[in-house]
Amino acid sequence: MxxxxxxxxxxxxxxxxxxxxxxxxxxxxxxxxxxxxxxxxxxxxxxxxxxxxxxxxxxxxxxxxxxxxxxxxxxxxxxxxxxxxxxxxxxxxxxxLLDTGRWFREKFNIPFIGITGSVGKTTTKEMVAAALSSINVHKTKGNANSTIGLPLTLFGLEPCNEAAIIEMGISEFHEMEKLADAGRPTHAIFTNVGTAHIGNLGSKENILKEKLHITDCFTEDSVLFVNADDELLSKVVPENSEFRPAKVKHVVTYGISKEADFYASSITISDSGTDFVANYKDEDGKPLTEQIHLKTLGLHNVRNALAATAVALKLGISPSVSKLGLAAYEPLSGRGNIIKTNGITIIDDTYNASPDSMKASVQIIGEMRGGKEPIHRRFVVFADVLELGEYAESEHYKVGEYIKTHNEENPEGRIDYLITVGKDSEQIGLALNSESLDTNPVTKHFSTNVEASNYLKSLLTKGDAIVVKGSRGMQTEEIISSILNDE
Structure with a gap:
């Protein structure tokens, strides 16, 4: 620049x-x-x-x-x-800074893919970049998605760029309007509507409404890509929906549901990653499929990959090409990395957390099968989710209820141990212990990462799998470091 x-x-x-x-x-x-x-x-x-x-x-x-x-x-x-x-x-x-960023962005007549949602923005951004790796792409570094981070991202644009991927995150009312005005995405991905920042925004409906301002500068050719598996987002799809912004003329859906434009089938999860078949149609409506492999875990990452595949196709890159970039994608540190040590499988998901992403972690470790090294026990370590305001206790409690239901419905992938760390996360265990069931995991609550680490190290043996997750401020990466340093 x-x-x-x-x-x-x-x-x-x-x-x-x-x-x-x-x-x-x-x-x-x-x-x-x-x-x-x-x-x-x-x-x-x-x-x-x-x-x-x-x-x-x-x-x-x-x-x-x-x-x-x-x-x-x-x-x-x-x-x-x-x-x-x-x-x-x-x-x-x-x-x-934002005004200057807007001025600079207008110099570039290339596709701009805006990414928003309560969970998974950064991972989705990285997967879209991987799917578009056959062209020259500029993207947000890390998660610099605020009114400060966005213009700094825009200033990194160069004449050689053929597309830009800009992450756009908000925590307050009217923030997205400012971001959209500066970044002016030509297309947008909306990953989900969760409870992140609900303490500031008041309700999931408000979160949906505010984040949909990402489409404020859409044109007739713009496309909104939405997660069809999200209950609230699915309401944006119908043309006459009260939830659909007036400037959104084209919607492409993705998800696990067969009703989605891009949907996944034959999903398998192992300690080497996730495999699935992407189902979609060409311009003539002919059904097509593509086998895709990811080095990361979970249905939420399958959805992220589907979104990336859909965007790539819109930009003229076929799934047979974009899948090569997705197969090479390496998750960022703390975002679902798989670590093998002494016969123990560790899923490092410590970068950040929300109640919804915690539920996804339960699903991931529950669906994981060990392959050559069978998984005997599953451990879930959850620290506090911060910034939930008055919803803190109830949202953590719901995570516990989710684990209870998961264990009842998935005996082969049951969670054997739940360890919680901090203050509000204790509600997760209380939800489980509110009803004594044989399927409930052993629950323990600790105030510090050190206490949780010591307890874990006294239990972990070959064949165990563990996922660790908490808000950034809880520094749960300390738990993984402690386990690895105790080899």
């Missing part, structure tokens, strides 16, 4: 307080500690005003470290010792 300060002044409606408008800028950053490690030279610093720290105080240091320009919010005093660095005064630094 290469633009000038004058370009940014126009895009952000700013005022030049210092420096030269002809100064070239080829990157933006918000972390003052990254100045020395940036992959570009002429950087513009965006000071974010947080709850605890106003990053304007770091301006002199980032200029000293090499930043060529910076935004400054009206009302802040221009620092001394900034040399010839360009100082751009704006009403709001975060909004200025």
């Amino acid at each position: 290469q633009v000038t300060v004058n370009d940014i002044l126009k895009a952000a409606n700013g005022k030049l307080l210092n420096g030269n408008g002809d100064t070239e800028i080829n990157g933006f950053f918000t972390n003052s500690r990254e100045t020395h490690s940036l992959p570009f030279k002429n950087a513009l610093f965006v000071p974010i005003i947080g709850e605890r720290v106003d990053a304007h105080k770091f301006i002199p240091q980032v200029v000293k470290d090499g930043a060529k320009a910076f935004f400054i919010k009206k009302g802040h005093e221009l620092p001394a010792d900034i040399g010839d660095a360009a100082a751009i005064e704006v009403d709001d630094t975060e909004a200025a």
Whole structure:
């Protein structure tokens, strides 16, 4: 990326307080500690005003470290010792970053695939990138999907890119409207409607409504790809549905249900990954199939792969080609990675959690079969799901009820041990213990990861399988590290 300060002044409606408008800028950053490690030279610093720290105080240091320009919010005093660095005064630094990102995005006439949903955005984004690996694709790094992360992603676009995949996440009302206005996706994937951030948004219906603003800038040719297995999302499909935004003219569904446009059959899960048949139709309505292998586990990843296959086909890449990229896909750290150690199978799903993704983890480990090394016992380790507000106790309790039903209906894939860590996660075990059943797992609750780790290490033996999951703030990766370091 290469633009000038004058370009940014126009895009952000700013005022030049210092420096030269002809100064070239080829990157933006918000972390003052990254100045020395940036992959570009002429950087513009965006000071974010947080709850605890106003990053304007770091301006002199980032200029000293090499930043060529910076935004400054009206009302802040221009620092001394900034040399010839360009100082751009704006009403709001975060909004200025988003406005500049919107301006830059408009330079690219390529497909933009927006991805939203309560669970699975990052994994879906990575799978779409894998399915599109035969062309030059730009994508969101990590999960930089906010009003700060999105414009930073847009600034990474290059003329050689043939498509862009942009993750778009929200936690408050009206956020998606801002993201959609800046990213302007030409197509969008909606993975599911769960309870993540329900404490802020109030209900699943509100979550659906807010996230559907991802389609605000759709055109006549745009396509919304939705998970047909999600009860609320299925209501968006009918053309006359009150839930369907006016700008959505085309919907493509994917899922396990045979009613979906892209559906999976013959699904098998083992410790080497997941295999399934993707069923779809060509432009003439002729039924077609493609065998797909994934190195990751679970029905939710089957759905993610189906979404990726559908998007790839829309962009002219056949499933026979996109499946090669999906087969090579490696899950990101903490997102369903399979670890084998001393005859024990560990599913590292520690990156983050929601009640819905916890239920998916139960399903995954329940369906897993060991192949050459049969699974004798299944352990589930769940830490607190954070940011549920007043729904915290009830949502954790529902996870316990789900495990109870799972064990009753799936004796061959029953959960043998449930270990919970933290505070609210204790409700999972309480739901199980509310009714004494022979099918219920052994339940234990601990306050810390260390206590849970010590208990697990006293039990785990060859033939056991374990899945570990919790919100990012619970740092459940410590449990897996403890188990591996005890080899």
